[in-house]
Amino acid sequence: xxxxxxxxxxxxxxxxxxxxxxxxxxxxxxxxxxxxxxxxxxxxxxxxxxxxxxxxxxxxxxxxxxxxxxxxxxxxxxxxxxxxxxxxxxxxxxxxxxxxxxxxxxxxxxxxxxxxxxxxxxxxxxxxxxxxxxxxxxxxxxxxxxxxxxxxxxxxxxxxxxxxxxxxxxxxxxxxxxxxxxxxxxxxxxxxxxxxxxxxxxxxxxxxxxxxxxxxxxxxxxxxxxxxxxxxxxxxxxxxxxxxxxxxxxxxxxxxxxxxxxxxxxxxxxxxxxxxxxxxxxxxxxxxxxxxxxxxxxxxxxxxxxxxxxxxxxxxxxxxxxxxxxxxxxxxxxxxxxxxxxxxxxxxxxxxxxxxxxxxxxxxxxxxxxxxxxxxxxxxxxxxxxxxxxxxxxxxxxxxxxxxxxxxxxxxxxxxxxxxxxxxxxxxxxxxxxxxxxxxxxxxxxxxxxxxxxxxxxxxxxxxxxxxxxxxxxxxxxxxxxxxxxxxxxxxxxxxxxxxxxxxxxxxxxxxxxx
Amino acid sequence: xxxxxxxxxxxxxxxxxxxxxxxxxxxxxxxxxxxxxxxxxxxxxxxxxxxxxxxxxxxxxxxxxxxxxxxxxxxxxxxxxxxxxxxxxxxxxxxxxxxxxxxxxxxxxxxxxxxxxxxxx
Numbered sequence: 001x002x003x004x005x006x007x008x009x010x011x012x013x014x015x016x017x018x019x020x021x022x023x024x025x026x027x028x029x030x031x032x033x034x035x036x037x038x039x040x041x042x043x044x045x046x047x048x049x050x051x052x053x054x055x056x057x058x059x060x061x062x063x064x065x066x067x068x069x070x071x072x073x074x075x076x077x078x079x080x081x082x083x084x085x086x087x088x089x090x091x092x093x094x095x096x097x098x099x100x101x102x103x104x105x106x107x108x109x110x111x112x113x114x115x116x117x118x119x120x121x122x123x124x125x126x127x128x129x130x131x132x133x134x135x136x137x138x139x140x141x142x143x144x145x146x147x148x149x150x151x152x153x154x155x156x157x158x159x160x161x162x163x164x165x166x167x168x169x170x171x172x173x174x175x176x177x178x179x180x181x182x183x184x185x186x187x188x189x190x191x192x193x194x195x196x197x198x199x200x201x202x203x204x205x206x207x208x209x210x211x212x213x214x215x216x217x218x219x220x221x222x223x224x225x226x227x228x229x230x231x232x233x234x235x236x237x238x239x240x241x242x243x244x245x246x247x248x249x250x251x252x253x254x255x256x257x258x259x260x261x262x263x264x265x266x267x268x269x270x271x272x273x274x275x276x277x278x279x280x281x282x283x284x285x286x287x288x289x290x291x292x293x294x295x296x297x298x299x300x301x302x303x304x305x306x307x308x309x310x311x312x313x314x315x316x317x318x319x320x321x322x323x324x325x326x327x328x329x330x331x332x333x334x335x336x337x338x339x340x341x342x343x344x345x346x347x348x349x350x351x352x353x354x355x356x357x358x359x360x361x362x363x364x365x366x367x368x369x370x371x372x373x374x375x376x377x378x379x380x381x382x383x384x385x386x387x388x389x390x391x392x393x394x395x396x397x398x399x400x401x402x403x404x405x406x407x408x409x410x411x412x413x414x415x416x417x418x419x420x421x422x423x424x425x426x427x428x429x430x431x432x433x434x435x436x437x438x439x440x441x442x443x444x445x446x447x448x449x450x451x452x453x454x455x456x457x458x459x460x461x462x463x464x465x466x467x468x469x470x471x472x473x474x475x476x477x478x479x480x481x482x483x484x485x486x487x488x489x490x491x492x493x494x495x496x497x498x499x500x501x502x503x504x505x506x507x508x509x510x511x512x513x514x515x
Numbered sequence: 516x517x518x519x520x521x522x523x524x525x526x527x528x529x530x531x532x533x534x535x536x537x538x539x540x541x542x543x544x545x546x547x548x549x550x551x552x553x554x555x556x557x558x559x560x561x562x563x564x565x566x567x568x569x570x571x572x573x574x575x576x577x578x579x580x581x582x583x584x585x586x587x588x589x590x591x592x593x594x595x596x597x598x599x600x601x602x603x604x605x606x607x608x609x610x611x612x613x614x615x616x617x618x619x620x621x622x623x624x625x626x627x628x629x630x631x632x633x634x635x636x
Contacts, residue, residue, distance in 0.1 A: 297570060297599045304599075304619040305529040312532075312624060340620045 033110070034063045035119040038077060050124060052096040063122065068092040068100065076107060080120050084109045093124065102131045186255070186275030189262070194219045197270070206255060206275050207231070226250065231257055234273065246278070253279045289350040296343045296350070303343070307336045338473060345477040348408075349460065352484045363398040364406070366431060366438055366509070373410045374429075377418055384423040392431040399438050400512045401489055409485040412478040413442050413505050419474070420467055420503075421446035437491070437508040448499040457495065458483040466499065482507075517543040518563040518635055523553035523579065524597060525571050529619070533566065536624045537631070550574030554582050557589040564635060565594045566617075584612050593634050 024031060025045040033042035043058045051058065051066055064070045072091055079086045085108040093101045107122040180187055186203030190196055195218050199211050207227035214222060222228040231247045234257040247255045260272045310333045312318060314326065321329065374390060381388050417427055425445040432439045449457060449464050456462045461476040468474075486493040490510045497503035520542050524530040527548065534544045545560060547553035550571045557565060565583065569576035576596070583589045593614040614634045617627060 300599045300620055301526040301529055304622050305526060305532055307620075308529070308532050308622055308624060315624075344620070 030124040032058070032063065032122050032124075033119060034122055036117055038063050038073070041119070047124070050095070050101070050126065051093065057096070066093055066095075068094055076105065077120070080107050080109045081117060090127070102127050185277075186273075188273040188275070189270060190219070190273070191270045192268070196222065203275055206249070206253070206277070231255070231273070231275070234259055246282075247275070253277060254282045255279075285353070289353055292346060292350045296347045299343055300340065303336055303340050307333065307340065310336065342475050342477075345475050345481060348481050349477060352481065360402050360404070361400050362403065363512075364401050364403050365396070365398055366401075366406075366440070367392060367396055369403070369407050369410055370429060370431060370440070372407065373414045376411065377414050380418050381427065384418065384421070384425070386418065386421060386423070387426040388429075389427075390429045393433060396431060396433055396438065397511055399509045401509060402485075405485045406489070406509075409482040409507070410440070412482045413440075413507075416478060417442050417444040417446065417503070417505075420444065420464075425502075433511075434508075435511075437510050439506060439508045441504060441506050443502065443504040445502040448501055448503050449495075449497040450499050454495075454497060458493075517541055519543045519545065519560065520564045520566060520631070521545050521547065521553065521556055521560065521562050522566045523547045523550065523571065523576075524566065524568040525549060526568075529622075532624075533627065536627065540628050542631075548572075550576070550579040553579050554586075557583050557592065558586060562589065562592045564631060565589075565592055566597050566631075567594050567613075568597045570599065580612055595630065595634055 027044055028046055030047040030050045031044045032040050032047055035041050040058050040061055040063050043053075043055050047058070048054055053066075058066070064073045067073055069091060072089070076086050076089055085106070087106045089105045091103050091105050093103045095101065104125040104127045105122060106125075107120045109117060110119050110121060112118050180198070180200045183200055183202060186206045187198070187200045188196060188203050189198035195216055196214055197216070199209075199214060204211055207225075209225060209227060214225065214228075219232070223232055227249070230249050234243070234245045234247065244256060244258045247257045249255060254277075256276045256278045258274045258276070260274065261268050262270045262272055310329055313321065313329050314333070370390065370392075374388075421427060421444045427445075428441075428443045430439075430441040430443075432441070447464075447466055450466055453462075453464055458479050460480045462479065463474055463476040483493050486507045486509070491508045493505070493507040495503055495505045520537060522530055522533055522537075522544060524533070524546075525548050530546055530548070534546060537544045545556060547556050551573050553565075553567070553571075554574075556562075567576050567580060571579065576598075580594060580596075583592070583594065594612065595615045595617060596613050597617050597619060599619050615630055617630060
């Protein structure tokens with residue numbers, strides 16, 4: 001019976017053993033049983049699958065053989081004996097084929113019936129996926145953080161740049177404003193809509209206004225302020241280009257106003273008006289021309305008397321004169337005549353510079369002016385045996401002009417052409433008419449103007465280097481005066497010239513529609 | 516009876532020349548070398564013609580002309596302007612008050628006689 005009981009008990013134990021084996025093999029968790037000295041005494045199927053070792057290869061080996069870190073195993077064993085169990089310790093498992101797999105390790109102490117420590121169970125969970133996920137996450141977080149940090153840095157830098165740029169701009173603005181405020185010229189800025197957007201201190205002084213009373217007002221609103229009234233005419237001109245105008249103020253000061261379009265990126269964004277005080281310059285200019293004018297007038301009277309006396313002498317009013325005396329008196333006469341002409345020219349120039357030269361505009365027949373010049377120069381033309389021709393269309397319209405001045409202009413051109421043409425040369429004068437203008441042309445076969453000097457032909461006191469040696473007479477004022485006369489009539493004057501071949505002068509006078 | 520002419524001209528030399536010529540032509544000539552004297556003589560002398568310079572000491576020719584023309588005694592005496600101011604803007608002020616203009620620089624003994632004779636007609 002005893003034997004039977006034993007047999008039954010043994011059979012029960014065997015059954016239990018089978019059950020446990022089956023159960024442990026079924027478990028998906030890798031479980032090892034380890035004895036107190038760290039030797040594996042049992043492993044389940046999941047452990048074999050995980051480590052690629054078969055049970056026989058593992059049983060009897062130290063548990064540390066399947067892990068990379070021996071120290072950690074020792075720590076875990078120590079913790080087990082102290083606390084009875086450990087959970088979720090991370091360890092690296094080394095498989096038979098040397099693969100390293102991250103593991104989460106849990107272990108629980110085993111005791112016998114008497115409570116003696118007899119080893120522990122150790123369960124292994126593969127956390128590769130988790131790890132990878134974690135690492136990815138960490139990496140991503142790191143990257144993201146870095147990105148954020150980078151953008152933060154660049155944002156800060158940007159802010160700093162903006163701040164610096166702002167400060168620079170502010171400083172530039174202040175500098176510019178200081179320049180504008182302290183500028184000795186008056187400055188006004190009108191925006192695209194024609195409203196006053198800036199006026200500096202000097203302009204306030206000139207116009208007797210306060211900035212706050214005029215700023216943001218349009219030109220038509222400003223017109224009612226008396227001081228602005230005097231500078232309004234500057235706006236009437238074409239504002240596409242720089243235009244200058246003299247602006248007399250009520251207090252006697254004279255300003256020179258310039259309007260300058262403000263162009264930005266090809267667009268007109270407003271107009272700048274510069275007011276420059278030219279009162280002093282004007283006064284000096286007036287004094288200068290008054291001086292020249294008075295002197296010239298005072299010179300003329302005695303010269304007229306001398307001229308007259310010489311005429312009387314030549315006529316024999318004071319008795320008979322010798323041939324020698326006659327020759328010298330004639331020379332004196334010519335010199336006096338030249339001086340009178342020079343004074344006349346100087347007076348003309350004074351008037352040109354004072355801007356009061358052209359008046360008495362009347363519709364006139366240009367042909368009669370040319371004919372009178374022809375008759376005036378008939379003698380010298382014949383004397384020099386110059387071949388002269390005058391061409392003109394049958395009918396020419398009248399032109400509005402100051403007859404005396406145009407006569408003088410034509411005479412100056414005749415005078416030059418004849419003076420600087422050799423004898424037996426040729427001289428052609430032609431009148432022609434376009435739709436808007438009448439053209440006068442005078443072509444000589446004279447000595448011409450050197451190329452290098454052609455630019456200066458119309459300037460005051462100009463005389464060609466090649467002619468001064470041959471013809472000593474001449475004030476160098478004729479063409480200057482002529483040009484001013486033509487331009488004061490709204491006409492144009494120009495020339496073509498080649499040295500030793502000849503010169504052609506042209507001028508035009510505009511035809512006025514309402515004659 | 517010889518016609519009486521007053522010359523108001525400050526340049527002594529020119530004045531002498533004109534006088535010489537006019538006397539030779541048979542005129543009676545009196546002279547004044549500034550504006551004030553000219554006005555005085557225009558009032559006291561019975562004149563047929565006045566030759567008047569525009570640039571004068573003490574009182575300029577424009578003022579002299581105005582005074583002469585305002586005074587009933589001299590108002591009807593024809594005036595010829597003697598001038599250096601050959602620009603019409605200056606001379607224009609005298610328009611309607613004078614009969615002729617003579618430009619000094621173009622002055623010629625023959626021409627001055629002709630113009631005076633013409634003015635006296």
